[in-house]
Amino acid sequence: MSSLTIKNWTSADIPLAQRAAALEAAVLSQPCPFRTQSQNPAPVAEMYYAQVAETSVLRYRGETSRLLRGAKEIAAATPDNLAIMACDSSVDLVEEDRRFSLRSGDLYLYHPSRKLELIGGDRLGISTFCVASGLIESAHAQAWIPLGAVLPRENATTRLLRAVLTPLLDLARDLPETAFLSTLRHAAQVAALEAGGRTHERAREAKGRLRLHRAQALIERRHRDTAFGPAAAARELGCSVRLVHQMFEGADRSFGTHLLEARLRTAWKVLAAPDHDQRTITQIAFESGFNDLSTFHRAFRRMFGVSPRDVRSRLI
Numbered sequence: 001m002s003s004l005t006i007k008n009w010t011s012a013d014i015p016l017a018q019r020a021a022a023l024e025a026a027v028l029s030q031p032c033p034f035r036t037q038s039q040n041p042a043p044v045a046e047m048y049y050a051q052v053a054e055t056s057v058l059r060y061r062g063e064t065s066r067l068l069r070g071a072k073e074i075a076a077a078t079p080d081n082l083a084i085m086a087c088d089s090s091v092d093l094v095e096e097d098r099r100f101s102l103r104s105g106d107l108y109l110y111h112p113s114r115k116l117e118l119i120g121g122d123r124l125g126i127s128t129f130c131v132a133s134g135l136i137e138s139a140h141a142q143a144w145i146p147l148g149a150v151l152p153r154e155n156a157t158t159r160l161l162r163a164v165l166t167p168l169l170d171l172a173r174d175l176p177e178t179a180f181l182s183t184l185r186h187a188a189q190v191a192a193l194e195a196g197g198r199t200h201e202r203a204r205e206a207k208g209r210l211r212l213h214r215a216q217a218l219i220e221r222r223h224r225d226t227a228f229g230p231a232a233a234a235r236e237l238g239c240s241v242r243l244v245h246q247m248f249e250g251a252d253r254s255f256g257t258h259l260l261e262a263r264l265r266t267a268w269k270v271l272a273a274p275d276h277d278q279r280t281i282t283q284i285a286f287e288s289g290f291n292d293l294s295t296f297h298r299a300f301r302r303m304f305g306v307s308p309r310d311v312r313s314r315l316i
Contacts, residue, residue: 050172054081054132055184057169061088061125081112081130082188086162088125091118095148105153107161109191116148129165131188149195157194160207161187164214171220174265183213211237212247216258223262226291230255263289264303267296271311281308 048059085108093102094117095110102108110116112130151158165187172180186209193203218236222228233255234241248255267288270276276284282293285308290296300308 048169050169050180052177052180055181056130057127057165057172057184058130059125059127059169062123081132082109082192083112083131084109084129084161084165084187084191086127086165087118091124093118093148100150102150103153105158105162107151107153107158107191108148109151109195110148114148127166127169129168129184129187131184151191151194155194157190157207160210160214161191164210164217167217167221171217174220175217179213179216182209183217186210186213208247208250212251215244215247215255219255219259219262223259224266224287224289226286226289228289229259259289260299261303264300267300267308268304268311271308277312281312284308 050057085102087102087106088104090101090103093100093108095114118124118126151161153159153162164183168175168180168183175183186206189206190203190210193206215233215237218233219228222232222236225232230241230244234244237244245255248258251258253261267284267290270279270284270288271281279287285293285296288296297308300306304311
């Protein structure tokens with residue numbers, strides 16, 4: 001993904017001064033200031049950040065107080081975004097003159113340009129998913145009032161959103177750019193419609209697209225398992241095999257084609273990696289999810305126009 005930016009900082013690996021600068025730089029691209037109730041924050045912090053175009057995902061675990069850095073700059077340079085926040089534990093939110101609780105499992109939808117304060121313990125685990133408003137159809141973006149809204153964890157739509165968004169950062173390196181963008185875009189649409197109490201046809205269509213993204217993400221996670229197929233996907237998604245296939249009817253590829261291409265992309269990456277040159281092509285094929293070598297060779301040449309041996313021999 002040529003335009004994907006992924007950063008991974010761990011305080012155990014970076015000197016203190018460099019860590020502070022790196023974390024502050026990342027926080028400055030995020031729109032939410034925080035404060036802590038404790039005077040003794042723990043010393044370890046981790047931050048993972050991925051961005052494609054005008055969408056981004058941030059996961060932070062560690063010192064709450066560190067996110068105080070650059071709060072004024074954040075308020076002054078906030079882009080026009082919609083953001084969805086998830087917390088690992090219960091915290092209090094203060095937006096304008098309102099204060100309310102956000103439980104683990106709840107989601108919070110808000111405009112980052114508004115003043116928001118999060119009050120928790122000395123350590124915090126959060127994930128935020130930001131989407132530029134311009135990427136969202138106006139009918140969706142305006143479906144709710146500018147004040148933030150809590151999507152409770154008991155809500156089926158909230159559970160769907162979490163199932164789609166939670167693994168997104170872990171999959172960012174393998175997802176095509178278009179999949180990363182459209183997943184966040186459709187999640188923001190569904191969240192905005194849900195917060196606005198809209199249950200019309202657009203909401204149903206948006207949820208359908210989000211279920212497709214969830215199934216596609218499941219393929220990205222499980223395609224290396226040779227036993228994974230429509231039946232296994234149906235069990236994990238909690239639906240019938242027929243519904244799994246129906247999810248892909250409106251997409252450009254069927255479930256089987258999507259699964260095959262995910263396995264082939266994985267095989268290509270391993271074959272082209274110098275640090276895997278001691279592994280045989282057969283091993284790589286099976287570890288990529290294939291259980292038949294002739295099928296692998298035919299599909300590989302059909303998709304890429306070269307043989308696995310050509311890739312291994314650096315002949316392309």
